Amino acid sequence: MPELPEVETTRTGLAPYCHQGIISHLQVRQPRLRWPVPENLEAQVQGGHLAPLLRRAKYLLLPVTARGYLIWHLGMSGKFRVLTPETTDQAWRKHEHIELGLTSGVRIRYEDPRRFGALLWHPDLQAGQAQAPWPQHPLLTALGPEPLSTNWHAEDFYHQCRKSRKAIKVLLMEPKCVVGVGNIYATEALFAAKIHPQCPANRLSFSECALLVTHVKKILTQAIAQGGTSLKDFASVQGDLGYFAQSLQVYGRTGQACYLCETPIQSVQLAQRTSAFCPQCQPLSAKEA
Ligand SMILES: [Zn+2]
Structure with missing residues (x-):
């Protein structure tokens, strides 16, 4: 499943193709994604000017200047393929459902075998302005702070933790607490801390909270720099696979020896997610049980 670093990698990968782009067409071959693609979407965006792409949590936002936002979510298996007039393989692939065409000749195809992704439209006359506030779409308004922004810091996180008896990993993965910290990154950050x-x-x-915040930021930054984590359904737009998977310390390593102390990695189920940890490096002391 694409997580925040993959979506950010996708954003930076698509950005040069979309730069100052004017939309020539939007072809929807399969509107039945997680939510139906709006019926009149092409009429909303055709001829519109794309402003620089944005990302909020795992939503990719394509501002169409003075019209609104295309809100794209990759779901479980969504990815993009960029076609230019030079691309030799122009044929539609089986699971390519949508094509966004630009007057430059660039076409951006959206492929999503499992169709848990989404393409929505949020009208907003301020879209594309430099100082425009985040679009007030219902999917976006309830989201917590971005993990890599200065809005997410140890003081706030500590106060949130004080109010919750939930397992720390469950809280860390709640979008109301902080967005985009998926299972891989929560697991790795807890190990590092x-x-x-x-x-x-x-x-x-407080110092544990501060350490955790530091490691979440560090791990997400590393993953973005390395182009995401390269799980099976993800490839960035140029088709490069990320290399972050090679640096995973505990995620996906249940039963294998901890790299630090050689104790076998264990796992527990928390909120229906497998949570790997090293019982030696990450002890659960009696006072915490
Ligand atoms: Zn260990």
Whole structure:
């Protein structure tokens, strides 16, 4: 499943093709995604000027100047393919559902075998302005801070943790707390901070919260720099696979020896997600149980 680093990598990969783009067409071959693609979407965007692409949580936002936002979510298996007039393989692939065409000749195809992704439209006359506020779409308004922004910091996170008896990993993955920290990155950050995933959030000290915030930011930044994590359904627009998977310390390593202490990695189910941890490096002390 594409997580925040993959979506950010996708944004930076698409950006040069969309730069100052004017939309020539929007072809929808399969509107039945997670939510139906709006019926009159092409009429809304045709002839519109694209402003620089944005990302909010795992939503890719394509501002169409003074009209609104195309809101794209990759779901479980969505990805893009960029075709230019020089591309030799122009044929539609089986699971390519949507094509956004630009007057430059660039065409952006959206492929999504499992169709859990979405393409929505949010009208907004301020779209594309440099200082425009985030679009007030219902999917976006309830979201917590961006993990890599200065709006997410140890003080706030500590106060949120104080109010919650949930397992820290569950809280860390809640979009209301902070967006875009998926299972891989929550698992890895907890290992780096030496915090057990089941530790109740309100038992964490301020310094533990600060350490966790630091590691979440560091791990996401590394993953973006390395082009995402390269799980099976993800490829960035140029088709490069990310290399972050090679640096995973505990995620997907249940039963294998911890790289630091050689204790076998264990896992627990938390909120229906497998949470790998090292029982030696991330002890759950008696006071926390
Ligand atoms: Zn260990």
